[in-house]
Amino acid sequence: MTSTRPAEVPAFPTDRPDSCPFDPDEVYTRLRADEPVTAVRCPAGVDAWLVSRYADIRAVLTDPRLSSRAASSMHMLPIADLSRDPSPGAIIQADGEEHARLRRLLIGEFTVRRMEALRPYIQKITDEHIDAMLQGPGADLVQDFALPIPSLVICEMLGVPYDDRVQFQHDSEVLIGFEADEAARRAAGDRLWGYLGELIGQRLAEPRDDLLSRLIARANETDRPLTPQELATLGVTLLVAGHETTANMIALSTLVLLENSEQLAVLQAAPENAGPAVEELLRYLSVIQFGLFRYATQDVEVGGTQVRAGEWLVAAISSGNRDENVYPDPDTVDLGRQARTHLAFGFGAHQCIGQQLARIEMQVALTTLLRRIPGLRLAMPLPQSEFKRNDLVYGVRSLPVTW
Numbered sequence: 362m363t364s365t366r367p368a369e370v371p372a373f374p375t376d377r378p379d380s381c382p383f384d385p386d387e388v389y390t391r392l393r394a395d396e397p398v399t400a401v402r403c404p405a406g407v408d409a410w411l412v413s414r415y416a417d418i419r420a421v422l423t424d425p426r427l428s429s430r431a432a433s434s435m436h437m438l439p440i441a442d443l444s445r446d447p448s449p450g451a452i453i454q455a456d457g458e459e460h461a462r463l464r465r466l467l468i469g470e471f472t473v474r475r476m477e478a479l480r481p482y483i484q485k486i487t488d489e490h491i492d493a494m495l496q497g498p499g500a501d502l503v504q505d506f507a508l509p510i511p512s513l514v515i516c517e518m519l520g521v522p523y524d525d526r527v528q529f530q531h532d533s534e535v536l537i538g539f540e541a542d543e544a545a546r547r548a549a550g551d552r553l554w555g556y557l558g559e560l561i562g563q564r565l566a567e568p569r570d571d572l573l574s575r576l577i578a579r580a581n582e583t584d585r586p587l588t589p590q591e592l593a594t595l596g597v598t599l600l601v602a603g604h605e606t607t608a609n610m611i612a613l614s615t616l617v618l619l620e621n622s623e624q625l626a627v628l629q630a631a632p633e634n635a636g637p638a639v640e641e642l643l644r645y646l647s648v649i650q651f652g653l654f655r656y657a658t659q660d661v662e663v664g665g666t667q668v669r670a671g672e673w674l675v676a677a678i679s680s681g682n683r684d685e686n687v688y689p690d691p692d693t694v695d696l697g698r699q700a701r702t703h704l705a706f707g708f709g710a711h712q713c714i715g716q717q718l719a720r721i722e723m724q725v726a727l728t729t730l731l732r733r734i735p736g737l738r739l740a741m742p743l744p745q746s747e748f749k750r751n752d753l754v755y756g757v758r759s760l761p762v763t764w
């Protein structure tokens with residue numbers, strides 16, 4: 362068992378190769394083989410153990426001794442204060458019983474049955490957006506399709522007015538990007554929390570048939586009702602997580618398909634196989650590109666390395682999803698692959714609560730797009746600058762298409 366840190370710790374994050382914008386850094390292939398748990402220096406100013414093998418990542422994400430107290434992204438923020446306690450209601454950062462309490466309140470809203478009931482609505486808005494795109498000779502697939510669909514769905518679920526989307530989409534993007542300065546991030550956060558706080562005030566006074574109102578009612582039946590601050594944090598989490606991730610997956614998946622005509626033909630010929638196809642795209646793309654951050658509350662061994670209490674770890678899910686011991690020929694996108702065991706939604710207690718919704722949105726969006734616009738193609742080669750290499754969620758800023 363080793364625990365020695367090298368004197369010179371390499372910097373994290375690594376970078377994507379120019380040769381393929383869908384691949385993570387080639388260094389992961391070497392790390393998985395030779396140094397599966399290795400020390401890196403994160404932008405937040407701490408050193409962490411980078412865990413790159415699939416099996417070790419699953420072990421990290423299920424170990425109760427490894428805390429989520431610094432949200433999944435905080436290792437990437439140069440200004441992050443890692444000593445701060447998580448805000449009340451921050452489910453992604455909560456541990457143990459506090460996490461279980463928040464998760465119990467939400468889980469009933471995201472059952473497979475409830476999500477399947479949304480399928481006709483998702484199909485309807487998908488068709489409406491394609492109708493609108495077909496009015497012109499081309500479109501920006503991000504603004505005209507990939508972003509509106511999950512945004513509309515999460516607004517409908519939460520009871521957030523879709524007319525307010527310009528502001529909340531902008532503020533979400535600032536929060537999950539790492540380019541804005543501290544003042545801009547704080548302003549975006551204040552606006553989002555203020556906005557949800559106001560909506561929650563309205564629901565407390567006058568409940569409706571929406572997720573926020575049901576959440577309030579459900580928590581009131583327990584011995585610890587949610588405070589307005591907890592409610593606002595849960596609302597912001599769902600609003601941001603509910604549209605950014607899926608929007609990036611829809612746009613990026615479309616680009617992968619347009620650049621892999623054989624795979625595109627596979628899905629076009631058999632849209633009933635959209636389920637496994639979406640799992641493979643989730644594996645291949647791993648849009649939570651900088652991995653998941655954890656904190657050791659006790660000494661723990663990970664992949665033969667001794668991690669001490671007080672040390673940090675990064676579970677590199679984009680590497681685990683390319684682990685050749687689990688997925689043969691991992692750098693090839695193969696829609697026929699059985700990839701449902703992927704780590705794109707995380708693993709363990711914090712595994713994505715919205716995964717079933719995201720799956721349905723991606724399945725409907727991609728199959729409908731390919732069926733209704735069979736001649737879909739890129740309007741121009743996409744410049745490197747359009748790829749979100751520095752954002753917590755990988756994606757493209759725009760995707761000009763024509764048909």
Ligand code: HEM
Pocket residue numbers: 429432433452453454464515598599602603604606607610648649653654704705706707708710711712713714715716718719
């Ligand atoms: C393709 C789309 C999505 C991806 C790739 C994704 C990815 C993830 C990942 C990796 C985690 C685990 C974080 C951790 O362990 O630290 C997570 C958690 C979470 N996701 Fe998603 N997500 C997606 C869509 C959604 C949607 C649509 C919603 C809500 C409507 C959502 C809500 C959440 C919430 C609330 C958590 C925290 C769960 C917990 O801490 O118990 N996500 N997601």
